[in-house]
Amino acid sequence: MRTAYQYKLRPTTKQAIEIDRWLSMLCAQYNYLLADRFDWYEQNRCPVNACPLVCHIPELRDNPDYYSQKKKLPQLKKTHPWYGEIYSQVLQDIVKRVKVTFDRFLKGDRNGKRSGRPRFKSRERYRTFTYPQMKDGCLQNNLITLPMFGIVKVILHRPIPDGFKIKTASVTKKADGYYLTLSLEDTTVPDIKPDFNADSITGIDLGLKEFLTTSDGDVVPIPQHYRKSQKRLRVIHSRVSRRQKGSNQRKKAQTQVAKQHKKVADKRKDFHFKTVNNLLEKYDVVVHEDLNVKGLSRSMLAKSVHDAGWGSFLSILTTKAAKCATGEYPRGHFRENAGLLVIAVNPSGTSQDCSSCGVKVPKSLHIRQHICICGCNLDRDHNAALNILNKAAGHSVFKAKSLLSSSRIVLEAPTIIGTPI
Template identity: 85%
Template sequence: MRTAYQYKLRPTTEQAIEIDRWLSMLCAQYNFLLADRFDWYERNRSPINACPLVCHIPELRDNPDYYSQKKTLPQLKKTHPWYGEIYSQVLQDIVKRVKVTFDRFLKGDSNGKRSGRPRFKSRDRYRTFTYPQIKDGCLQGNLITLPMFGIVKVILHRPIPDGFKIKTASVTKKADGYYLTLSLEDTTVPTIKPDFNPDSITGIDLGLKDFLTTSDGDVVPIPQHYRKSQKRLRVIQKRISRRKKGSSRRKKAQTQVAKQHKKVADKRKDFHFKTANSLLKKYDVVVHEDLNVKGLSRSMLAKSVHDAGWSSFLSILTTKAENAGLLVIAVNPSGTSQDCSSCGVKVPKKLHERWHECPNCKCSLDRDLNAAVNIKNRADGHAVLKAQRLRAQ
């Protein structure tokens, strides 16, 4: 099993300057390698699908793949000796990052979904470097030893579980300081899901009036962290517009805005984790709608959808369920709010109508509760649930 723990770093002033220096150099190398990829792409592609009888074919160049770009690193350290101060595997991770980014642009991810054209990074947008391999015992007490960097103080707010090995370490610069992310692995934890109770099941309907409603009638109110912080954000964003571009006072105001946004994001993330934990403690199977959140975030409800953070919550819920050996199922969302959960008759309702009244069976209940029951009922034919119920019999 793989998991990640994040800790706050307490570097000295000299170490903080060195981290910024590493990030600046790695950002420049990332942009150089990406430009090399784009140069190959522009030289070798044809903008049209046909050529005249007489044409001049330009000289084609070899594809700068992962291995050919890695071979340029020794020469880089000769021409730019200051890159020799950076750990070699950290530099190699930059090559891998460029490869993954460019492959998603040309070929797509594992689902075949292509990303947009990769962008060159400004210094402010390049915030992380990674050690893809790190030795056992690098963390001693509240100190971690980073190769070719030194010993840095860490705030261990929670201990690393016994038996877990540190596989990778990433240093990230955020608005309020520096953070260390450790990727942990424990081979003793089975990857096969243990037996769970297929009858301990609930459906959840995500909404903007309430964050979610379960099929048992439990309601989790929506916190609206961003909307509650808008007054504070408006004040400090005005400071930026009133200050001279490039001045230290403007940079200070920008830092205040970044810290406020991070505070909102941390509150939202904490709420998502606590909500997911409470659901998985009570139920073994959680069913939700397979929502097109990206499409909803472009509608007139965009601010509320982004503030709720449905995608982040569902990702956290799915990951925690897998680690606990439980199950999260996504079902088709079509008609969950319109169909009657008692008799199945379609009862058309506009968005502002929050109560379900069925003229056929006289079923009367809250619109979100009706949708949650429909979502739960749609999971009955799921293959994993069927197999688990047969095994229990």
């Protein structure tokens, strides 16, 4: 099992300057390698039997792939000796980052989805370098040893679980300082198979009036961290606009803006984690809508959708449900051997259909009460949560579990809102 822990770094003034220097050199190398790939791509992207509008004879050279660019690093250290001060594997990781970025542009990810054209990074936008391998015992007490950099102080706000091994380490510069992200692995942790209690299930409806409403009628208020901080952000942004471009005072004001945005993001993330913990402590199975968050974030409700952070919340919910029974979390934090499960269902009709009789009851967004001819009178979001729960009845996981019930726990066919599983 792999997981990541992030800690705050406390480098000395000299070390902070050295981190910035490394980032500056790595940024230049990243842009150079990306430009090398684009140069070859622009001259050789036409097939043999086709001719571009602007004809020219391309330079006859091999495609700069991962291995050919990696072989040039020793020569780089000869022509630019200051790159010899950077750990070799950190430089090699830059080549890998360029490869991954360019492959997503040309070929797409494992799902075939292509990303946009890679952009050259300015110094302010290049903030992270990574050690792909770390030695055993590199972290002692609150000090970590980074190869060819030195020993840096770390604020260990939580201990690393027993049996976990540090695989990689990344140093990131943020608005309020430097952070260390450790990738941890424990090969002794087995894969968790769903072993849930089918009666302990809930459906959740995400909204903008309330953050979520469960099928039991419980409501979690929406905090609106960004909207509450807009007054403060407006003041800081006005300071930036009054400062002269390129001046140190403008940079200080921009840093204040970045810190305020990070504060909002941290509050939102903390709220998401606490909400997820409360759900997983209470239920074995959580059903939610398979929302197109990216599309909703481009609508007229974009600010509210971004402020709610639905995508981040659902990602945390899915990840924590998969990891909570692996021993990563302290004993008693979740129910022992929980085997929790998160299911995404089609959101079509969840707000319009009646959860009692199934009849479609059309209503516009401003109507917050669901009233049906069958006598069902519920809050709109509560009715939607019940519909979401109903849609989970035919999920393949429940069917597979019922087939295994004879060899494991015998499950009586429960009824979810009148629909047998």
